[in-house]
Amino acid sequence: MNSRRVITNSQHVASLTADQEVLVKVEGVSKKFCRSLKRSLWYGLCDIAGELSPFGRRDIAEDRRLEMVDGAQSSISHIPYTPAVAARDEDLREGEFYAVRDVSFELRRGECLGLIGHNGAGKTTLLKMLNGLIKPDHGRIEMNGRVGALIALGAGFNPILTGRENIYINGSVLGLSKKEIDEKIDEIIDFAEIGEFIDMPVQNYSSGMQVRLGFAVATTLDPDVLILDEVLAVGDARFRHKCYHRINKLIKNSAVIFVSHSMDFVAAICRSVALMQHGRMSLYRDPIKGIEAYNNLNTDHGTESIDGGAVFEIYPPVKAATVRLQEKPIGYGEAFPVEVEVESSEIIHNLTLSFTANDQQERPVMNWSLERTGTAWDLPKGRSVLRFAIDPLLLHAGRYSWNLWIGRKDSIEALVYAMRAGHFDVAWTWNPVAGIPYQPLATNFNVETKT
Amino acid sequence: MTSIHRKVYTPEPLLRHPVVMLREIAQDVWAGRELAWRLFLRDLRAGYRQTLLGYVWAFLPPLVAAATFIFLQSQGITRIEVVGVPYAAFALTGTLLWQIFVDALVSPSASFGAAKAMLVKINFPREAVLMGGFYMVLFNAAIRLVLIAAVVILWRIPVSPSLAFLPVAILGLLAAGFAIGVFITPISSLYGDAARAIPIVAGFWMLLTPVVYPPQTGGIAGWLATWNPISPLIITARECLTAQPLSVLGPFFLVTAGSLIVILLGLIGFRIAMPHLIERMGG
Structure with a gap:
């Protein structure tokens, strides 16, 4: 743990060509958040201005020369790895806190990591960084391959347009070309069990039908990295099972990050578990150990x-x-x-x-x-x-x-x-x-x- | 998909590697072209589906604005001197051209606001949202050109070779509007003040621009005709239509070129601001 070395580019590439490719690599990532809306908007302006100015944010540039601890090289260990450039409380501005703090892990193809924790523990913030929606404040994230994120099912659905029109829109938002959608549209309609309703405006669909359609479109991507946020929490039991089956098939070819509050699904799908608590992450090689720790948290303040x-x-x-x-x-x-x-x-x-x-x-x-x-x-x-x-x-x-x-x-x-x-x-x-x-x-x- | 595609996210400012950033913008604009087209079709189909009057709504605002001034002029309340064409034709072409500019100005922040739910949850080429909005602006501009053509035919305005320059003039108007629009998008998505201010500012700005009156030579109005950046664009576009000699080509090209540069800078700013905006848009 104590011996440190700087990872050079050539070593980096060498580690990639190892027997299993590392698809997700997260090193010492932290993210600040501000509680007050007004202040948060002001900090937003400051951050944008700081990035536009060539002299601003020098402190953060130092993070580029991030040193890696050897321990992080091996696959998941259940000791949280401490990055060389840790998040410091001095970096926080007034009203800010770390929503995600010093998080590191690696994920290879075929691995599935269950991300668990209470509401507000930082799971969604971490997923947003992995998906490239927001930037980390410290650390480095590397994603290799096509990333599919099932965070918002049916995002971009327009209620007035028909199901078929929406499949094309939703598909192209997720990065599918028209040709790809043409090839897969029957499969999508079939999986979603929409049938003859496909040419009806989406606003007349039941919420279950909308969710099914969203899921069917999103899983048609063949991603290398798959991010699943509480997707199994929706739909009826039979469809949930169908989704579960489909996800299980996708897992074989990709690295999966699975967020759920249902420990049954986590235990059934995941090979390791990351428990988030106040922005910090603990990794467990054995999912049962992780779930146990989560349950202990649960009962600690759930006793009442x-x-x-x-x-x-x-x-x-x-x-x-x-x-x-x-x-x-x-x-x-x-x-x-x-x-x-x-x-x-x-x-x-x-x-x-x-x-x-x-x-x-x-x-x-x-x-x-x-x-x-x-x-x-x-x-x-x-x-x-x-x-x-x-x-x-x-x-x-x-x-x-x-x-x-x-x-x-x-x-x-x-x-x-x-x-x-x-x-x-x-x-x-x-x-x-x-x-x-x-x-x-x-x-x-x-x-x-x-x- | 050929070689594995790698994405790295760090806190490092994008401007530190300008070449990489420009290449990424170009890649995303290219990757997003199909999506932009889809978004445009979606908005086009959905936009007027739940209305009785349909596309009439796209024509109405400039027609009403023109009608106001035509009424004032016909009653002798205003006495605006125009050369070569009837005042009604002058006012109509002016407001229609002005509306093309305003459309382009409003479009980026409007389409960005409409795409909020998608932006905060899905990673896709963000430029596609702006492009989809721009297609819509082009479409609306085409509708307005049809109206302008109707005005030209109705009032039997003579056609001169300068009409050939009209597409360039329209492009100048679009570029200027879009440049301002892209520039204010990051601010307007943080602070609602911008969205509220735009219609007020645009309405007032129209009166400061020779839209319903010819360019003045003296006083503040004369100064504005020279220094208001939109003045040469409107003047040039109308001169093309009304068979007048093109009198302000120099400033016209200056403003247009400046607008194109501002658009590029705006796109860079947009990309840099994006993660910070999304962070604060919730979802």
Whole structure:
């Protein structure tokens, strides 16, 4: 890490002709942003004027002689690489901050990098620099080959014109010639499933149809570098799957940067993961490790939301209830033991119990219920402990909130009612990430009187 | 696609390598020609599709402007002396020619504003947006020339060999308008003030230019006829039409050549400003 050398041009070319071509090379890139609009506009004018003046911005010219650290030469390492010319806080003007700071990575053909992070972490700014839309303030970006960016599906669609007219416009914006579009137009219409609507104005299309058309045109390019920004977040499930399949085919021949908030897709598509946080990037060779780090971020400031709105109510004759769960994360397929201590002032007959869980998007993902097996039980007078286990626990890694309901089987009158009363974690392991598993029926249930 | 094509992005000012930059501008203008044509066709088809009067809207502004002055003159409110042609023909040709200039002036910032959504998300030859807009300007100029021809025929204005110079004169007007337009585009995309100021300035500027009156010799108006850069362009274009001797050819060529140089400088400035503008346009 400590030995530094300057990369000369000849060495540069040599590294290109290595067995796998490096298609994307990002070295110590930083980008400033300004929070206030008025000031940002003024800085914009200053920057333009500075570039026009032959004497301006001398400080930035120094970046040309960027030294490279050896570590960055090898493919992705999960230690963030520090550039020789780092972003300095002194360079910031009033009201500015680094939206992207000291980011470096390399990507070869056939590799797919998942770019993850919270909203505002700098992902889009980085993509815009990679796409050449905005200039970095420090560092250097090298893109080799044709770049296809699926950032804005259907950009340039004119609502009044027909689908066919728009295909030609959209295609030429993306750099396809008329001949290329002529050859591929049937394929595009076919993939987008537009059919006879193709000669109708685009404003009469459903939003799904517009998205399908945009995706079909954009993926017709055969790019060397493909930038995908949240493209799978749109469309219905069936079309999403079709898109996923198409992207997978494109990946074989290109270097892909994939941005998504869906960790299932990231895990399924990417070979490595870059986690962005306040503009800084950490690289993970193992996508699961990266997703785990992302989830830890998520829960760090997501705890409040998942525990917020907690409800825990008891109704007489129940006097007290406590739920005890295992604290350390449960592994996929392991048993998840649950203990409920209940105190009642009298014996209650014919009860039922359900223990359910919701994921972070509030989707119900598990329903473990005695209702299903038809088991009815009695709660003795005094303190007793109910023990059961969800075995095996078939949930994806992540954090879940749980709900508990104990009530009378016939009148469904609640005795213990807990909603989002707490959470439990499922550990990250290499397991099937993209299916929804079916939970086993309630078993292993027993009631034990406490003395 | 032959050899692999490499793009490098650094913070380095583009002006440090002017040759590279000029070559890139030329490449992008060439690469964007098909796109420019598509964008033009799109705007042409879509522009008037949702209107009842259609292309009449392209004729209307100069006709209304001319009608105003024809009315004032016919009622004796203004007493403008013109030589050789009826005043109505004089005013109509003047406003139509002036509109060609204004179209070219407004076009770059208008087409840039309309393409905003695309510019902030897709990397394509940016010059195509300006070129597409310019095709539209040419198209509108052609429509206005048809009207001008109608005026010439209607009022039986004699035709002289100087009519052959008209295309050059029109080109001068287009170049001057486009030069100013390209130059103000970066500013107008940062600050909305520019877009608001343009119609006001253009309206006032028309009155400072011998559009609806012949060039004056004395006073401020006389000074303006000499030093207002658009004056020689309008005067020359109208002299071509009305079979007058071309009296201000020297200044005409000076302004036209100057405009072409400003366009080139404007394109360079446009390219340099682009990433900074996109950064601030959001999206």
